[in-house]
Amino acid sequence: MALRRAAARVVLAAFAAALLAPSRPASGEGVPPAPNPFLAAADLAVGTSSRQVRGLRLAVGAGTALLAEGSAALVTGPDGVPAGLFLSGKGTFEYASKDPREHSAVRWAVKKNTSLSPASSEAGLVVKDSFATLLWLASGAPLPELPAGEPGPSLADAFGKHRARFARIQEPPFSHLLSAARRDAPARPVVRAEATGGREDLVFLHDALEAGRESLSTSGRLQLRLRYGDDRPWAILLAEQPLAGDLFDPPEPRAALTHVDLSLTASAGTGASISVTETFQARRGAVGTLLLDLLDTAEVQTGSSLIETEMSWSVRQRRQRIEERPVRVTGVFDDAGRPLPFDHRNDQVAVALAAPVAEGKSVRVRFELEGGLLVRPLDNNYWILGTQPWFPLPGLAAQAFTARVTVRVKKPFRPIAPGTTVRRAEEGDSHVVETRLEKPVQYLTILAGAFDWEEETKDGVTLRVASHGGRNPTAYRSLLDLGFATTGFFEVFLGKMPVRELTIVEQASWGMGQSPAGLLLITSEAFNPMGKGAYRRAAAGVNERFAHELAHQWWGHGVRMPSLSEQWLSESFAEYCSAFFIRRVAGSQSYDLYLNLWRTRAKETKGSVPILLAHRLRARSDQLQAERLRSQLLYARGPLVLAAIHAEIGDEAFLTFLSNVQSTLGGGNGSTRQVEEVLEAVTEKDWTPFFDLYVRGEAIPEVPSAK
């Protein structure tokens, strides 16, 4: 880690020097490097002197730190400008969650991840802990004057220890956000408080710039990752609320990613180099700094695949390790080819644009990346770049990009990319494919491997079925037939499939599916239904899984989710459409089997959290239970809510409802509130109490059987 960071700094210094060259007189010793704003924001120190203080209070939004007695010192950056305060002594930190609809999720996370007990008060549900040291960093929020009284001891050592402790946490670097706030909106409050020395380490973030939210987190080593030999602490969210508006309002990003022009060249091994030009549009105020997700390592699980471990809820006892291969940004450039200062750390890249982009205007930025990105699941003869940020990506709400993709791989591998095929060619020892995604999507998945395939076009829809490890004409035929039948069924009430070209790709392992835009990834049992053991058992549910995955082209891609809070719009709606398909082909009894399964599974979620907070279930020592509950909320309780609506309003109105959601929200981000409005328009009835109970609340609906 440290080595890679050092290397990144060397690269940075080189680009920064190039930037400065025209404006500085040349000196014998070369051009001094330009200050990188992100590295400068991370470079903090306390002075040699502190002040003794009593009753010092620091507060913003829902967070309050109180130093009963102790010492405080000013924290400054390399330029000597105050960045915050460092407190040492006897103190308390508290955070108040205001909205009662969040409280069950806060209680659940606090109970599963800390030894603290939240308490109700007038301010809301309060999480409180003591601290021995607290670092308060702020931009746009005034710091209190330190009293002129008694000088205190030097806090330099305590500050060093405190910084080292929090630097280990796996989370996006605060220096990126701090720097963005200083550069783009110095008056907007951005505050981070880190407290340690009490029962838990706590991190409070108040972000009026990027997220418009405030949150409380703790950190901890994750049981599952410890088994793989990874003992780093990870940030664990305990509470989060908006600074303005409703708890469930979707995020409003500052800049949206609207187009991606990506070219990837794969080696025959694990290495890839990527050149990607991204177009961003400023959506909320002027934007001079971009903060984007980007892996800094590709993670390979040895011993078994990540997919295999995720699908089985029982932990495998086999010895497994995580191998990390670095991913490097070798340069970031503006449209004129001039290098831009950047910092890539902890899975985030921050870029300082040469000048702010006015709201409504766009800017293009080119990234050059390289690294061991190509991970082969279960050591198979293909690799996949999936939904992780393997190229720079903003948050979900900010992803709405069209794309042009070129993939070049060494023979005998053949590339698969989503979208309309523009060109497929052999160039020397490489296979090349070029595709276009003409409608905005989130994420981009590409694969390459020893794939064979067959394709067919009907009524303007091209389906392609690709297997790895040999031709499989029987599977091609049956999956093309199933694909056209299912597409035809959905198109009747959901409208045209948002992509007109879809590749169905065989994945190693079994019992799994995944559906990035323009792709349907499904495990081997769909290709070999006569297999043995686990394959045969998994094959029993393959039509349902296929229908669920196909439905994601409408639910997830047609109507996109602006945040994980709205994941039910993708998963529960896809699951319900799958059950509806099965009802049509196999009768009401099959549908009733679904209902029974959902009822049983939904019962497990009793007393947990609302469907809209399913993503907040995190437990450092019980990740499997957390993941299981999350699944039951999205794949059982969510579909049960839709079944309840269906049972109440009948087939015709229900299909009109789904159809209208697609026609009004398709092509953009959806939200529960908008879906509710569509339902109200169709049924001429107020559904707010229903959604308050079953979607924003914790009740589980009763649904009569179809027969």
Ligand SMILES: [Zn+2]
């Ligand atoms: Zn799904």
